[in-house]
Amino acid sequence: MLLQRIIRALALAFIAVAGQPAIADEAQVARGAYLVRAGGCMACHTVPKGGQPFAGGRGMATPFGTFYTPNITPDPDTGIGKWSDADFLRALREGVSPAGEHYFPVFPYTSYTGMTRADALAIKAYLFSLAPVAAPRKAHEVAFPFSWRALQAGWKQMFFRPGEFRPRPGQGEQVNRGAYLVRALGHCGECHTPRSPLGGALIGLNLAGTADGPDGEKVPNITPDRDTGIGTWSAEDIAEVLASGTMPDFDNVQGSMAEVVDDGTSHLTDEDRLAIATYLLSLPPVRHGNPVSN
Known part of the structure; x- marks a missing residue:
C-alpha cells in the first residue's frame, strides 16, 4: 500500500510538471477505477501475458486489418499525459483525437458517446493517477482505403449517432x-x-x-x-x-x-x-x- 502511494504521488508530481491539473478528489479516482473495470479498458489496452497495464500495443484483427491499441497511461510523450479534460471528452464522445484526427471505430466511441461527463472524467482521473509508461504506439496494419482517417468522417455520417445516454421513462x-x-x-x-x-x-x-x-x-x-x-x-x-x-x-x-x-x-x-x-x-x-x- 505504501509503495502504491509513493508511485501515485510521483505520477501526480510528473503530471503537474507537464502542466496538467493535480488530482485532488480521491473519491473520483476510486470511482474511475471502478468505471474502468466496467468499461473493459484494461483488456484492450494491455498486451496479454506480461504487457504493462494500459500501455497499449495489443493487436485486434478485423476484416479491415489489424489495429493496435494506444497507450492510455499518463506518459506525456507516448500516452495521454498532455490531454486536457476537453481532449478526453472529445475522444470518448466524438471519436476525435486532440490533434483533430478521426479515430477508427475499432475504438468504441460509438458506445462511449453515451457516457456521462462525470463518469468520463472519473475514468480520466483514475488513468492520470497511474504511473506513466513510455510505450510508443504501434502502426495499424490496415490496407488502403480503410487506412485513411479522413474517410472516417463519412463513416460517422452513416453510422455514428453521438449523444449522452438518456434513461427511458417507465423502464425502472x-x-x-x-x-x-x-x-x-x-x-x-x-x-x-x-x-x-x-x-x-x-x-x-x-x-x-x-x-x-x-x-x-x-x-x-x-x-x-x-x-x-x-x-x-x-x-x-x-x-x-x-x-x-x-x-x-x-x-x-x-x-x-x-x-x-x-x-x-x-x-x-x-x-x-x-x-x-x-x-x-x-x-x-x-x-x-x-x-x-x-
Missing part, C-alpha cells in the same frame, strides 16, 4: 442502469452485434451475435431468444456468468469473454451485474445465429 431504475452499463460503459454491442460490409452495426440485430467478431471469434447472441440466445437463462444465471464466467450448463466462457469477466465484470457490484442481466432479459428476443452454449 434497475433496467436503466443495466442499459447504461450495456450500451455505453460496457459497449457490449460492439462485439455482440453483426456489422455491414462497411463496418456499421446492424441495428436490427443488436446484441444478436456474429460469427465474425474481433480476432475472428464467434460471438454469441445475448438477446432473450429461447433458441439462439439466452432466453432460457434467469437473471441470476447471467449475473453468475458475469461474476465467475460459469454458464448454466457449468461450462466456462472462453476467449475474449473470459478476459471481460476476469478484468471487468467480476469486479462489479452484485447490483450492477444484476442490472445488466435484467436489462438484457427486458429486450425483444432476436432469432439469429447459434445457441450460446455451442
Whole structure:
C-alpha cells in the first residue's frame, strides 16, 4: 500500500510538471477505477501475458486489418499525459483525437458517446493517477482505403449517432442502469452485434451475435431468444456468468469473454451485474445465429 502511494504521488508530481491539473478528489479516482473495470479498458489496452497495464500495443484483427491499441497511461510523450479534460471528452464522445484526427471505430466511441461527463472524467482521473509508461504506439496494419482517417468522417455520417445516454421513462431504475452499463460503459454491442460490409452495426440485430467478431471469434447472441440466445437463462444465471464466467450448463466462457469477466465484470457490484442481466432479459428476443452454449 505504501509503495502504491509513493508511485501515485510521483505520477501526480510528473503530471503537474507537464502542466496538467493535480488530482485532488480521491473519491473520483476510486470511482474511475471502478468505471474502468466496467468499461473493459484494461483488456484492450494491455498486451496479454506480461504487457504493462494500459500501455497499449495489443493487436485486434478485423476484416479491415489489424489495429493496435494506444497507450492510455499518463506518459506525456507516448500516452495521454498532455490531454486536457476537453481532449478526453472529445475522444470518448466524438471519436476525435486532440490533434483533430478521426479515430477508427475499432475504438468504441460509438458506445462511449453515451457516457456521462462525470463518469468520463472519473475514468480520466483514475488513468492520470497511474504511473506513466513510455510505450510508443504501434502502426495499424490496415490496407488502403480503410487506412485513411479522413474517410472516417463519412463513416460517422452513416453510422455514428453521438449523444449522452438518456434513461427511458417507465423502464425502472434497475433496467436503466443495466442499459447504461450495456450500451455505453460496457459497449457490449460492439462485439455482440453483426456489422455491414462497411463496418456499421446492424441495428436490427443488436446484441444478436456474429460469427465474425474481433480476432475472428464467434460471438454469441445475448438477446432473450429461447433458441439462439439466452432466453432460457434467469437473471441470476447471467449475473453468475458475469461474476465467475460459469454458464448454466457449468461450462466456462472462453476467449475474449473470459478476459471481460476476469478484468471487468467480476469486479462489479452484485447490483450492477444484476442490472445488466435484467436489462438484457427486458429486450425483444432476436432469432439469429447459434445457441450460446455451442
